[in-house]
Amino acid sequence: MISLVVGGSASGKSEFAETRALERFEKLKSSVSSIRGGVRQYAFDGELVYLATMINTDAETGERIDRHVKRREGMGFKTLEVPYDLGKITQEHLKSNSVVLLECLSNLLANEMFSRPGEGAGDYDTIAEKVFADIRALKSRCHDLIIVTNNVFEDGLEYDGETALYIKYLGELNRNLGKLCDELYEVVVGIPLKIKETASRRAETEGVSGMGRIKWV
């Protein structure tokens, strides 16, 4: 399942996404053990993985990272630092029974566009497609993927050059993921607003008994 979590800065989107990832992980764990008749002998090998994309460049970024690390402490996340090229994550790094939280797409795209070593400003035409393909590759290697992304579209300001392109491509990615995802939440002042939920996701929320009520399934 893919969950997309969108919000502005300091909207509480990270906290919500972390909670969501934990819920998914608990659910996955219990479903795997129930397959075995609830017998705990079966060793569940899945992991709760945090994909950190931020590159530590200055004190302010360092503080931000520290705050996020602190919140994840004790939550059971294994952290993988992947500033770009998500598609290169292989089975060695990631078990197929994993729940992955990607934090966050807006950083990832900025890194892909502006922070790759040895590559200057260039041709960005295919960047959104490349990142989208990376995300699909990542999804094929884990069980659940929770993606945090940013709302950078509503400050009413006009931007030139690379920033305008960045906004355009983040918008494209958000839209494509909006289509692909099973659920989409927007977080506003800490309150999650449900924007999309697929029928299969809804059935899962309601449990097996709820499935009969959904006529279009």
Added chain:
Amino acid sequence: MRLVIGGASQGKLDYVLRRYGLEEKNVMDGNTGDMVDIDHKVFYAFEAWFKRQLKAGGRPEDAADVLLSSLPELIVICDEVGSGIVPVEPFEREFRERLGRYLIKLAEQSQSVERVFCGIGQKIK
């Protein structure tokens, strides 16, 4: 307390006055005002007030705590300021971050949270 949020120029003040049957005299304008008096039922432009406090070197969170705790019936109207490109100016970044964090707390404490979009209010809490 009630919180009303939304982007700039979305009709938040009109919405509040209409919905709660209030008048101009009930509005404290955070662009210029600091004092809340007995007639005031609405704290408008909370973001502007917050920014002024921050610019003056104060701790707007503490000042707001004091002000708002004495007025449990107040309706706070605030612009959404976090949904844009990260500002180049460090002060603007800090303002976004601090106001955003404070709004999460305010939303938790509020009996209702409404979001105004294109003049239409949506109760989100």
